[in-house]
Amino acid sequence: MIDVQEIHRRIIELDVEHRDLDAVIEMLTRDGHADQLQLRRLKKRKLQLKDHITLLKMQLVPDVPA
Numbered sequence: 173m174i175d176v177q178e179i180h181r182r183i184i185e186l187d188v189e190h191r192d193l194d195a196v197i198e199m200l201t202r203d204g205h206a207d208q209l210q211l212r213r214l215k216k217r218k219l220q221l222k223d224h225i226t227l228l229k230m231q232l233v234p235d236v237p238a
């Protein structure tokens with residue numbers, strides 16, 4: 173099993189990258205001259221990060237017997 177501290181560290185790293193992408197996307201959108209393909213790729217990466225963060229957070233939740 174992966175160490176809980178390692179999972180928390182990875183979540184923080186991914187969260188920082190997610191926020192950075194959000195800032196870049198907002199800046200490019202505000203600029204108005206952004207490459208649409210680049211914007212789509214950045215948004216796709218941002219969604220991938222969000223999904224990965226969610227999966228890591230789910231690993232932190234203990235399984236509860238039914």
